[in-house]
Amino acid sequence: YLLAVGPSLGGMRSLEWVIAHPERVGAICTIGSSAVATADQIGAASIQIQAIKADPNFNGGDYYEQENGPIQGMAIARKIAHLTYRSEYEMDMRFGRDMQGDDTGRFAVESYLDHQGRKLQLRFDANTYICLTEAMNSHDIGRDRGGVAAALSGAQRPVVVVSIDTDRLFPVRLQEEIVELTPTALPLRQISSPFGHDGFLIEVERVGQIIRESLELTLSK
Incomplete structure (x- = not known):
């Protein structure tokens, strides 16, 4: 696949793809998600x-x-x-x-x-x-991989990480962690929205723009 895109639970799955099956994806775009489920x-x-x-x-x-x-x-x-x-x-x-x-x-x-x-x-x-x-x-990208930092450090494909500034289910710090620990991550893309986590469903134009840019990144390589 050129690009594995996922918000929320889908973002968790896209992270699994880029770590477990890098040969299957050109890049991933994880939106409003995290490397591990929090307390x-x-x-x-x-x-x-x-x-x-x-x-x-x-x-x-x-x-x-x-x-x-x-x-x-x-x-x-x-x-x-x-x-x-x-x-x-x-x-x-x-x-x-x-x-x-x-x-x-x-x-x-x-x-x-x-x-x-x-x-x-x-x-x-x-x-x-x-x-x-x-x-x-149960989501934990670091399970059986030596922890979150070790798992993300092994990413081999471009990782686009998107946050929503008012998301209280997946606060911005969780996406910042992914960017910080993933050597192939691009700078964090942040969407400003009053709608919280559901911003990924509502801010269609902004999300669409980021996905298009992520596809262009993959195609250029």
């Missing part, structure tokens, strides 16, 4: 898993023949996750302390998070959610 990330993710498993309809993961799966647990997990995906600044600017506008006495941000939970609970499988979350928790 903060694992902590937030573990609460999401607990919320799903605490739903009585989870039934130990064997819910496929039931009328309902763990949709309430999924909704709670999604609401927890969504807060980590967006920035504190955006949430406060959008909602502040505004009330929902009805007679429920609820804050507008609560209604917003309920909406996010409902969007996911019926279209995404709970066991798959748990599996992907645990995969992210």
Whole structure:
């Protein structure tokens, strides 16, 4: 492949590709990701898993023949996750302390998070959610390679690292670490966005520009 591109979990996978299979890629572009899952990330993710498993309809993961799966647990997990995906600044600017506008006495941000939970609970499988979350928790580029620094020092292909300045799930320091420890890394590319981690989904023009430039870099070699 000319270029392996990945944001978030995909960024973790692209790092694995450039270390484990350098002959398969011309370069990689990792966006809003890290070399290893942090305690903060694992902590937030573990609460999401607990919320799903605490739903009585989870039934130990064997819910496929039931009328309902763990949709309430999924909704709670999604609401927890969504807060980590967006920035504190955006949430406060959008909602502040505004009330929902009805007679429920609820804050507008609560209604917003309920909406996010409902969007996911019926279209995404709970066991798959748990599996992907645990995969992210287990990410460690340095496992069985002598540690993170040793693993990244062995990179043989260009590594483009992209950060989002308001990302609180994958803060900028994690991308700075990749650049610092990877001899083939280019200077850090930082996207300024109010949308936090989800900036990689929303800042389409900026992300697209960086990907195009990364492809041009690969083609030029």
